[in-house]
Amino acid sequence: MSTWSDPQPDSRFVVVDGLQIHYKRTGRGPALVLLHGSASSLQHFDRAAGPLSESFDVIRPDLPGFGLTGPRKDRDYRIPTYTATVAGLLEKLEVPRYAVAGNSLGGNIAWNLALDHPERLTGLVLVNATGYPEKAIPAGMRLTRNPLLRPLLRRVMPRGAIQRNLRAAVGPRSTVVDDAMIDRAHQLMSRPGNRSAFVDFCNTDQPDRSAQISRIAVSTLVLRSASIDGQHFTRDIPGAQELVHPHGGHLLPEEEPQWVADAIAEFLGPSADSPTH
Secondary structure (H helix, E strand, O other): OOOOOOOOOOOEEEEEOOEEEEEEEEOOOOEEEEEOOOOOOHHHHHHHHHHHOOOOEEEEEOOOOOOOOOOOOOOOOOHHHHHHHHHHHHHHOOOOOEEEEEEOHHHHHHHHHHHHOOOOEEEEEEEOOOOOOOOOOOHHHHHOOOOOOHHHHHHOOOHHHHHHHHHHHOOOOOOOOOHHHHHHHHHHHOOOOHHHHHHHHHOOOOOOOHHHHHHOOOOEEEEEEOOOOOOOHHHHOOOOEEEEEOOOOOOHHHHOHHHHHHHHHHHHHHHOOOOOO
């Protein structure tokens, strides 16, 4: 029987920097890259990718350390390394211009792409993105920084702990955290090397580039849940637009996929480049 830890019929793989990147690609139109957050996978955008694929060439990778891409041998989980890998993936796929939308960690990588490769981006969408030093760290990530718990978490990540972390990450009205979602997260976290990669990621000292955010020149949409802290992108990015969801949590693309898809499509529609796929 197929499980989440196995490739699906529409899975694709490409080698970038010696790492076999798992990705999915659907639709036709201007290229749109969707980047998931930490302890997640490309399935995070499953329900938003469907409607977006009607108008865009949607490319969703499993970021290194997560999903079917799995861990990096060099254990380098710094944001600039993620950014270089994503840029390398798009080069390998011969996609010269693209919009990028990212949730949480994916949003952090997205705005770093806007800084490092501004000539490539046609639009930027930040969904509860990270990158400011004052943003609160989730409880599950804090546990991995405990030197007594760290070796244990490399060996086992209890399903119950994943369930609690998922429920804490969504809004109070959300019913999206069901057995299927918990099973998916648990199975992917349990793939060889993924638990240790998550611990390594959580214990990586990340460079603070937040002072450079005001240099972002690409057209930007900020999608934010009202309850999320540490969000100053609208203040700091010149001309950025913002939409606030009144009761969503951290995982907006899973909690409110149609709201996210509609917002992205409307924002990118007028300025979309010609089809690439």
